[in-house]
Amino acid sequence: MAAISFSGVKKRYQKNDVIHGVDVEIEAGEFVVILGPSGCGKSTLLRMIAGLEEISEGTIAIDGTVVNALEPRERGCAMVFQNYALYPHMSVRQNIGYALKVAGMPKGEREAKVLKVAKSVSLDPYLDRKPGELSGGQRQRVAMARAMVREPKVFLFDEPFSNLDAKLRVAMRAEVRNLHRSLGVTSVFVTHDQTEAMTLADRLIVMNSGFVEQVGKPSEVYHHPASLFVADFIGSPAMNLVRGFFGEDGYFRHGKGGMIGLPGLAKAHLSREVSIGFRPELVRRVDAGHKGAIAAVVDYTEELGASRLVYARADGSPIIAVDGGNDPLATGMPVHFALSESDIHVFDHSNGRRVDHDGRPVRATTSVSA
């Protein structure tokens, strides 16, 4: 087990900065998922831990030792790659044992270790096959076994499940989770799949175009997104975001003359342009006569089985609501929604950061919480 700490880590290609100063502490034994859209620098960050990319500025320390100048093999990390990266000419046994062979471990000891690890991921019947003769899931297991056999201080996963079908992905997710529970090795997992991220992570690092947007537990990130980007990125369907401003009269003004009465929030957010955000599942459908109801017009609906998504428009601002009802809703029909003030997030439009209801801006990195 090892803790990893980033301080002021930057990555620069020629003159382009791809990562703009990351300061994060990962605790020993933690499972951390780095989440972000493609091109946000999440894989680069992972590869900098592994030693496959140079660190342009700042330091990365594993277990208190700064590893900037260390070779990949000296860092005690094992990595699982997106395309498995198995050696095609070696059998499963040789693939798993290669690192030990390079390290000069005697044959008998090596074989015993390989067998033990192979058993733990139920690969023992396939030890003499070549990777080409295995299914996708089995190859993935070989890749994991190859990482495990070295008994590393840190596991690194670079979008390992993106080539698997949906069902296998869920199964492998559970396997990785179990693996982490039984070995307790510090793990860093990179993905762009938020379901994967939410289910696996002890803590999430949400990244966007080279910046860390938020660090926190999955529930924290979901319920208290620290920025507009996080609010928009996490959750499916995405959070409703309505741009506008609060007036002294307690009304939030948006779109083409739309007004939403939010007297409890208005005072703290006067005099700045903001977006308010609220989860579709927290939008309630109410009768027309409900106090403070927002009137909207249905665009279309999507049937999900247990519920349906109502895509509507209130004075030009789109609103999505999860609705449990089954009355017919056709395009153009009027609907009414209600919101609780406590379910509403406010983001400052000048910098995209969250503003708490007492008017204080929120920092990207929440203090270490384990």
Added chain:
Amino acid sequence: MIERSPIFNIVTYAAMTLGLLVVLVPFWIVVVAGSQSLQEVSRVPIVLWPSSHLWENIQAAWLRADLGPKMINSFIVAIGVTAGKIILASISAFAIVFFDFKARMVCFWLIFITLMLPLEVRIVPTYAIAANALLPFQFVLDTLGITGLVQAVTSVRIGLEWNLLNSYTGLILPLVATATGTFLYRQFFMTIPDELIEASKMDGASPVRFFFDVLLPLSRTNMLALATIMFVSSWNQYLWPLLITTDRANYGTVVMQLKALIPTQNGTPDWNVTMAGALIIMLPPLLVVALMQRWFVRGLITRDK
């Protein structure tokens, strides 16, 4: 283009058969002439049907051209050149593809340009080097004034000399550099996914280890294809061995001996022995191609997984 009509099929087969005939007729003539007696081979017009004297002719050719020791020489040279080419090509391609140094593209293009300079074009300077392989170093020492300096101080004149004429080294070394091989290896190495390199880095393998444990096993079909081409081409070398060996008895190759088998102007016109000799001499490359053709085709066309 996939087209299936009876007429088209007939045309294709006809074209193929014609091509095959054009290729095979010279071989047929060699086999036929090699199996005839002196009287039969001298008949006009020639009979294009084999006779029964093949074995005698082969024996005669073998003795006359002293093919036994020459065969051994030819094998040493051909295998030496082939091995040298493969080693040099794989190592230089390894450097060009996997190491990020400044002069990398320059190196690649320099190697590539030598494709335009076959041995025949650079034969005179190559001969000069073979006559004294240390000549370039001597030149460097002379121009830098080191020779003069050393002579002034110690009154010893530095004269570097390493003669490669009449030696296996001389027969092999100048033929070892190969742009084709380097290029073939480079193309193959560029298909190796980056993740494989990174995986081996994570596994702690050094670049040399990666070369031997991963790259070489993966390039096996490539290597065999290259070996086939290179063996045949170096077996067939004529000009260079002819130039560099004056001591034919010890260092002659079989292809050079073909000349010795051709009847002289006023001698017996025993072309049957000449053809039998030609048959023996072309047998090894023929066998190599026959045995390696499966790998050869695979190495050049497909990537086996």
